[in-house]
Amino acid sequence: MIPQNLLQVTTQKCTTGCPILDRFLHGGIPCDSITEIVAESGSGKTQICLQLSLRAQLPVSHGGLSASALYLHTEFPFPFRRLHQLSLSFRSSNARHLPSNDNPCDGIYVQSVHSADELLDIMSKTESFIESSKAQLPVRLVVIDSIAALFRSEFDNTPVELKRRSSLFFKISSMLKALARRFNLAVLLTNQVVDMVGPNEGINGLRIGNLGSLYTSGRRVCPALGLAWANCVNSRLFLSRHEEANSEENGKLIGESGGFVCQQTRRKLHVVFAPHLPESSCEFVITREGLFGVEIAAC
Ligand SMILES: Nc1ncnc2c1ncn2[C@@H]1O[C@H](COP(=O)(O)OP(=O)(O)OP(=O)(O)O)[C@@H](O)[C@H]1O
Numbered sequence: 690m691i692p693q694n695l696l697q698v699t700t701q702k703c704t705t706g707c708p709i710l711d712r713f714l715h716g717g718i719p720c721d722s723i724t725e726i727v728a729e730s731g732s733g734k735t736q737i738c739l740q741l742s743l744r745a746q747l748p749v750s751h752g753g754l755s756a757s758a759l760y761l762h763t764e765f766p767f768p769f770r771r772l773h774q775l776s777l778s779f780r781s782s783n784a785r786h787l788p789s790n791d792n793p794c795d796g797i798y799v800q801s802v803h804s805a806d807e808l809l810d811i812m813s814k815t816e817s818f819i820e821s822s823k824a825q826l827p828v829r830l831v832v833i834d835s836i837a838a839l840f841r842s843e844f845d846n847t848p849v850e851l852k853r854r855s856s857l858f859f860k861i862s863s864m865l866k867a868l869a870r871r872f873n874l875a876v877l878l879t880n881q882v883v884d885m886v887g888p889n890e891g892i893n894g895l896r897i898g899n900l901g902s903l904y905t906s907g908r909r910v911c912p913a914l915g916l917a918w919a920n921c922v923n924s925r926l927f928l929s930r931h932e933e934a935n936s937e938e939n940g941k942l943i944g945e946s947g948g949f950v951c952q953q954t955r956r957k958l959h960v961v962f963a964p965h966l967p968e969s970s971c972e973f974v975i976t977r978e979g980l981f982g983v984e985i986a987a988c
Contacts, residue, residue: 704752709982713971727880727912728928734879740979745830756829757796763838778978835879837913855917862921882910898962905929924963
C-alpha cells in the first residue's frame with residue numbers, strides 16, 4: 690500500500706453533504722489535521738464552514754462525526770440567519786439521522802474572537818471545554834472564520850513585528866494541532882487573499898503547492914499571511930470565482946451588440962496542497978441549501 694492510501698484508510702473525514710465534493714475531497718474534511726480554505730470575499734468560505742458545522746452532527750455511518758462544532762468567528766456579525774436557513778434544509782433532508790426534536794443550530798457553539806491573543810486564550814480553555822461537554826455530542830470540529838482578520842491591522846511591517854506575528858502563527862498552529870491530535874478533531878480555517886502586483890518572479894513567483902498562481906475575478910492573488918502561515922496548515926484549498934457574460938434571449942442585461950447578456954458566476958474549488966489529495970479542481974455552485982459540486986459532462 691502506498692503512503693497516500695494509508696492516510697486515507699486511517700483518517701476519519703467529515704462529509705460536506707455533497708457526494709461530488711466528498712468524492713473530490715476523498716471523503717470530506719479530515720480529522721487530526723488543519724484544513725484551510727482561502728478565497729476572496731463572497732466566494733463561499735463562510736457558507737462551507739456553516740455547512741460542515743451542521744454535517745458534523747450526522748452519524749459516522751452517514752459521513753458525519755456524531756459531534757458538535759465550535760465555531761470561532763472573527764468577522765462580525767455572525768451570520769445567524771444563514772445558519773438558520775441552512776439548518777432548515779439540513780434537518781428536512783436528514784430527519785431520519787437526527788434526534789427528532791433537536792435544533793441542529795444547538796450543536797454549534799459560536800464564540801466571537803477579536804484578537805490573536807484572545808484566540809490563544811480561548812484555545813487554552815478549549816481542552817477543558819471539550820472534556821466537560823462529553824455528555825452531549827462531543828466537539829469534533831473546530832472552525833476559525835477567518836484567521837486573517839485577526840492579523841489585519843494589529844501588526845506593523847517592521848522586522849520585529851513580523852517576527853512577533855510569525856511566532857503567534859506557530860503558537861496558534863501548534864495548539865490547534867495538539868487539540869486536533871488529542872481529540873481527533875477536524876480543524877477548518879478560512880483565510881483571505883491579497884492582490885499580487887508586479888511581475889511573476891522573485892518573491893512574487895514563489896510557488897507554494899500545486900498552483901503557480903491563483904486567479905479569481907480576473908486578478909492574480911495570493912493567500913494572506915505569507916509563507917510562515919502556509920507552513921502552519923496541513924491542507925490548503927482555494928475557491929475561485931469568475932463572472933461570465935452569456936448572451937441569452939431572456940437575460941438581464943443588454944450586451945454591446947444589442948442582444949441580451951446574462952451574468953453568471955463560475956466557481957471552482959482547487960487543491961493548492963494536501964497530503965492526501967492530488968492537484969485537481971472541481972466546479973461548484975452556491976444555493977440556499979449550501980455548496981454543491983457540479984460535474985462537467987465530457988464533450
Ligand atoms: N442563500 C443563498 N443562495 C444563493 N447563493 C448564496 C446564498 N447565500 C450566499 N450565497 C452566495 O454566497 C456568497 C457569499 O458567500 P460567503 O459569505 O460564504 O463568502 P465568504 O467567502 O465567506 O465571504 P467573506 O469573506 O466576505 O465573508 C455570495 O456571494 C452569494 O453569491
